[in-house]
Amino acid sequence: MSARDLPAAEALSRDVGWPHRLEDWQLVHALGEGLVACADGRLIGTAMWWRYGSKIIRIGMVIVAPTVQRLGIGRALMRGALDRISGPAVMLNATSQGETLYRQLGFRDLGLIAQHQGIPAPTRQVSLRMREAIRPAHGDDLRRFVEIDAAAGGAPREGVIAAVLARGEAVALMGAGSIAGFACYRPFGRGHSIGPVIARDHAGARALIAHAIDANAGKFLRIDVPVDSGLSDWLEDLGLARVDTVVAMVRGAPPKRGDSVHTFGLINQALG
Numbered sequence: 634m635s636a637r638d639l640p641a642a643e644a645l646s647r648d649v650g651w652p653h654r655l656e657d658w659q660l661v662h663a664l665g666e667g668l669v670a671c672a673d674g675r676l677i678g679t680a681m682w683w684r685y686g687s688k689i690i691r692i693g694m695v696i697v698a699p700t701v702q703r704l705g706i707g708r709a710l711m712r713g714a715l716d717r718i719s720g721p722a723v724m725l726n727a728t729s730q731g732e733t734l735y736r737q738l739g740f741r742d743l744g745l746i747a748q749h750q751g752i753p754a755p756t757r758q759v760s761l762r763m764r765e766a767i768r769p770a771h772g773d774d775l776r777r778f779v780e781i782d783a784a785a786g787g788a789p790r791e792g793v794i795a796a797v798l799a800r801g802e803a804v805a806l807m808g809a810g811s812i813a814g815f816a817c818y819r820p821f822g823r824g825h826s827i828g829p830v831i832a833r834d835h836a837g838a839r840a841l842i843a844h845a846i847d848a849n850a851g852k853f854l855r856i857d858v859p860v861d862s863g864l865s866d867w868l869e870d871l872g873l874a875r876v877d878t879v880v881a882m883v884r885g886a887p888p889k890r891g892d893s894v895h896t897f898g899l900i901n902q903a904l905g
Contacts, residue, residue, distance in 0.1 A: 767840060781831050
């Protein structure tokens with residue numbers, strides 16, 4: 634995949650009902666690598682991957698044109714990607730169309746991810762605990778954000794976090810004078826996307842998400858959250874309907890994650 638393929642890739646994603654803009658493709662392409670499948674000079678399939686240190690490789694943006702699905706193109710793209718990567722953990726989020734293929738290729742289930750979107754009602758904020766506060770991110774917060782994100786996800790991804798911060802806004806959750814969590818929001822798809830959201834607990838995550846929602850009042854928002862985060866009912870009450878569920882999968886050993894902070898919202902389903 635090269636930069637000249639991205640307009641056709643964006644058109645392909647529209648053909649399968651994905652909301653990605655050209656700018657969204659440019660972001661993921663700048664951060665990773667990919668393959669394309671072509672026929673008669675036309676792009677008919679894509680697959681991408683991103684390396685997070687030496688511990689995790691994520692695969693995503695696996696798309697096949699509707700007119701040529703079930704012909705083995707997705708399998709060929711996946712095998713091409715897997716032949717080019719190695720690492721203790723290869724991870725992806727599987728749509729219902731891809732689950733069977735991924736299991737055949739050695740991936741197994743880790744959990745479920747719920748996609749929520751809509752124009753939410755104002756949250757009237759969420760009460761913070763004593764000595765907690767939310768403030769806008771500063772330029773020198775990046776190192777701490779990367780550290781917290783790596784503890785929650787199992788691998789450092791400084792370039793990814795820096796790119797997300799450069800394309801949107803971020804807030805830090807302060808606790809006892811230090812950063813205890815953070816959330817980002819940026820233009821994506823039909824409106825804005827919230828993520829990542831990293832926090833110590835459910836209460837901190839809700840406070841960060843509420844701040845992001847109210848900072849984008851009246852806008853179409855999307856957030857992808859682990860089903861076991863306990864946030865789905867609350868998000869639906871706010872007007873962010875649960876519109877889809879995908880399966881988080883891994884090939885190899887799952888990454889070791891700390892227990893001090895957790896991922897409550899993904900950057901997106903491709904980047905995790």
